[in-house]
Amino acid sequence: MFREQNLIEFPQEKKPGKKKKGLSKKTINIIRTAQRNNIDLTAIADNKANVLLSLNAIMITCLVPIIFAYLDIILDNKQLFLPLLILGITCFSTIYLSAQVLKPVDFNSFKLTVLGEKDFSPYFFGNFYQMEAKEYYKHMKKSLEDPELIKEHLAQDLFYVGKRLGDKMALTRKAFSIFIVGIFLTLLSLVGGLFLFSIVL
Secondary structure (H helix, E strand, C coil), X not given: CCCCCCCCCCCCCCCCCCCCCCCCHHHHHHHHHHHHHHHHHHXXXXXXXXXXXXXXXXXXXXXXXXXXXXXXXXXXXXXHHHHHHHHHHHHHHHHHHHHHHHXXXXXXXXCCCCXXXXXXXXXXXXXXXXXXXXXXXXXXXXXXXXXXXXXXXXXXXXXXXXXXXXXXXXXXXXXXXHHHHHHHHHHHHHHHHHHHHHHHC
């Protein structure tokens, strides 16, 4: 198997008095904790969205055959038509928002850059997945040679991962809100329709 060798030379340890101060253990632990928290919260948001998606898909799967089997009866009875309409809109809206949470981000529009002359972070795969190996090694070497640049790149990655996580949480909350309100309106319209129907009779 072909291997590219010597494409990157990691910075060598310098003599005492000339070496730069590296990342402290405290800094590394803080970064690891923040990254782990983001990963755990992202998994929670994805799991919640997946539950909503599966639940509403099952509801639609069960409702569609019943609706088509009794379509004439449903169209003739407004007390059934309105609740089913609200329920259908609720399910499709919830599925759409849940799918937005689970959908991978578009890396072509997700450009991670830092201010000034600093380069992009080589630690996030979305920045280099379409890059040639030699170019990636060059950026990695440049980052590893400067402890301050490493900190900026790690902070940059944490910021954009957290930003994406915030979007996921906001969409998940909207999906739950629509689902709860939709179910409530469905039951309210069903009870109200049956009550009015009983009065008319």
